[in-house]
Amino acid sequence: MNTLFTVSVRRISHVCTLKPYKETKWLMPYGNPTGIYVYNCVANQRVPVILSDPHIATWYSCGPTVYDSAHIGHASCYVKLDIIQRILKSFFNVNLVTAMGITDIDDKIIKRGLETNTHFTNIAKQYESEFWLDMNSLNIEKPLIITRVSEQIDCIASFVKKLIDSELAYVSKTGSVYFDTSKFPSYGKLSRMQDEGEPSDEEKKNKMDFAVWKGHKPGEPYWDVPWGSGRPGWHIECSAMVSKVFGSQLDFHAGGIDLRFPHHENEEAQSCAYHNSRQWANYWIHVGHLQVKGDTKMSKSLKNTISIPELLKTYSADTFRMACLTSNYRYSMEYTDAAMENAEEVLNKFKFFLKDAIVYINNNTATHPCQYKDSILKELQKVQDGNIEALKTDFDTATCINNMLNLISSTNKIIKNDSSGYYPVTVTLIVEYITGVLTKFGLKLQDGSQENIFSDMLIDTLVEFRHTVRLNALSKKDKELLNACDIVRDKMKSIKVQINDSNKTPSWVLIK
Incomplete structure (x- = not known):
């Protein structure tokens, strides 16, 4: 067994000097072993699931950006996460407190509103409602807690302000706020990305710095904050909302593999910085892509998507779930008629x-x-x-x-x-x-x-x-x-x- 796991399960993640990400190890939580082992990208291997209370765990899933209809690529991710949640609850007697964040203010939502001459809030409400109907049609259990960015602006602004006050983030000349990755040496521990080269934006101090607040642009919705006007950056939303609901420590954080970098990497960095800790989320659950035509990812940008109602005209929700059950959640799953017919069989x-x-x-x-x-x-x-x-x-x-x-x-x-x-x-x-x-x-x-x-x-x-x-x-x-x-x-x-x-x-x- 790897020596990383021979230490006592009573080890505590004390705050101490941060090391560069290459030396950063997954920190074993204090608590009770469940007997479950799950892959963790920081450790780059399976690690034991240890909970403070053996029968209670917190879980946050990154939800959709509601600017368009969901497709079966989203469906495969959420079905697989639903299966894992059901396993924890039904087979291991874990009372799982689940939360999901809905991004209802974003560049794409604003763009869709301008294109259709519709207020961005109406765009978001329309597609969020459709999302929940789609999830229900696939027998995906709804999260116990749902947080929407537009309803959490105050807590997000407070989160950003603390980063600025701690000199872990800086305000640019346009009113945008960037997280200073040079102040966080373990940045990159999830994805093993390095901060190399010159900044790609003249507002940034370092290449890997990312926006936690976007300065106001004419024609866009905005909120007034102490350092100016604008709206939240994408990454800060989840960190602020999770911290409001679950505090400084989270058991499980889940989403698609495409979120590992930059989204989850940035979440972990700014959350550890905000809470002055070395480990924010103990277990990262990343689901592989749904692919078509070999190794091609299903995505809206490639215009190769299939809507969930379209799927259900041909195959049942049970058939699609069986396809997910017979694959490994961490790896890509190919969507073809042959694969679906095999699942149906x-x-x-x-x-x-x-x-x-x-x-x-x-x-x-x-x-x-x-x-x-x-x-x-x-x-x-x-x-x-x-x-x-x-x-x-x-x-x-x-x-x-x-x-x-x-x-x-x-x-x-x-x-x-x-x-x-x-x-x-x-x-x-x-x-x-x-x-x-x-x-x-x-x-x-x-x-x-x-x-x-x-x-x-x-x-x-x-x-x-x-x-x-x-x-x-x-x-x-x-x-x-x-x-x-x-x-x-x-x-x-x-x-x-x-x-x-x-x-x-x-x-x-x-x-x-």
Whole structure:
């Protein structure tokens, strides 16, 4: 194991002299290990996820600049982040406090307003509303906290003023304010970019300096501040809004890989400078591009985008999510008809299995049910354990999907072979597990108006079957069969279904 991780988890990120970025290391937070490892660009390797409270974490996602419709490149990013958030909440019992910033004042928004003779606020409201509708259509959970730049001007201006007062930022002759990267030696630790060469702008002192406030230009919206008039720079918005909501330390900060530089690099620099700390965000989550035609990025500038409503005319939200699940969130994902058809085929394998399994479980012609199929139950346990380890290893959902497909293949040999015996309990437990994992990943598993495949009726069937087997075992004093019934009861309780035994009518309730 890398020596970086052999230090005690009680190490604290004390403020001390900053080193040049080449020597800057990821600082292990003080707190409680979760058992999860996630890739961190500062360490350039996977690092342990450690939280101050083992069951509470803060998460900020960079939201859209609302000047146009979202496309499926945005969708792939937000679906993958939604999957990771669901994993943290559903598999690792982390109470995730999520926030997202909406950039509703920007050069592109102003330009769109001028082109259409529409006030910039109306442009922003129109496309933000459309964005949330698109996210809902993809079953992406809405952040608990939403911050908009236009509503946070005071806190942003206060943030900028502190940087100026601390001489970490300077006011140019046009009223713009620039962050002075020469005053922050660890600048570049996320992207490993160096401050070399002459400034590209005569207002800048250093080449890598960036605007935290833009001086007022005629015809543009502006706000009056102590050093003049203008509006926020792009990078400062997230830093100020996150600091207002979460304070001086953030657990997870997420966005597309294209935001790593300059946006996230600049956020980290100005936030560390503002809070006088060495590490602001403990974990950076960067999602790879959605690509078309090989290695071409999908983007509005290349005019190769597909809108989310257009996507959903051809493929379901579940199919698109399955494509995301079977890829690695950190790397580029190619969007082609072949790739989407493959994702649809994988999704259908699960759907067909679940339908066949329900028919099998409710087989009225089977009169002599067998006890457990030990080999399949052992495989189920192996898949359960393997999936948890995969999710702990940088949220490896692709391995989880493959593990469950292998489990389906083994179970189908029982379902489709009349001579192998009748194992409704074993198959029911597998159906329950697979359905539970897929729904926790955010799949709806619905066809039109069809209700969720695994319903109360299926639980009723299992409970009634177990009741019949248990009464028969009691009458014969069959200890082995009674023990099997107890195992079923305990398994069901572990998935929040409490079975209440009765000599007359069995019952069950959902428990917390």
